[in-house]
Amino acid sequence: MSQAQSQRMEAMCESARTHVDHLLVMLSKSKMLNILYVMNCDPAPMRFSEIKKRVDSSSTTIARRLAELEASGLVNRKAYATVPATVEYTLTKDAIALRPSLDSLFEWVLNRADETV
Template sequence: MSRQPYVCGLDAAVDIMGGKWKARILWRLSQGELRFGELRKHISGISEKMLIQQLRELEAHGLVHREVYREVPPRVEYSLTEFGASLNAALEPLGEWGHTHMERIAAVRASADESPA
């Protein structure tokens, strides 16, 4: 199965950021490197399995660096790469837009949740 070429930059960005967790992981790592358990504590609602999957995808795309320290017990830390930091910077205006309109978005969501299916 071959993938179609991207038709625009937004298409490429959304492809790499697909899902609800990746932006939150990148945002959290922008504040400094974290171990897996620390990262999981800071991202409420994510399962261990999902966090592992998302971190692997982010690492495969070159957005996150995984450092394994050969200690007993082993220690693994995650941090942003320069590429990941650049994506995070691009996401900042979107986060600001969401913050500005958070109440409106929440009201629409609540209204939709109350509507009969």
């Protein structure tokens, strides 16, 4: 392999690593797993207030997380011009692909919590 190729490959690995890091940092933010989980449990579009209620956090945090998820292409946001406003969130195909992992992760968490009680 030429030095140029090797450098390109290193750059690609570097890039992939930062993407992986970015995803992990995002997933590690508070309430992020909670949000993904409640949205995964119910395939129907979910409104802001419903997510907030199920996740049990402040509007600010929920709004921040949803914005981050949208920016990363994991949720779609659809606003309707009703009064009062209606906004629906749905998981994208990419996020739905996370479902088995999250199911299995939460199964583990719940099992563990059961045993610890």
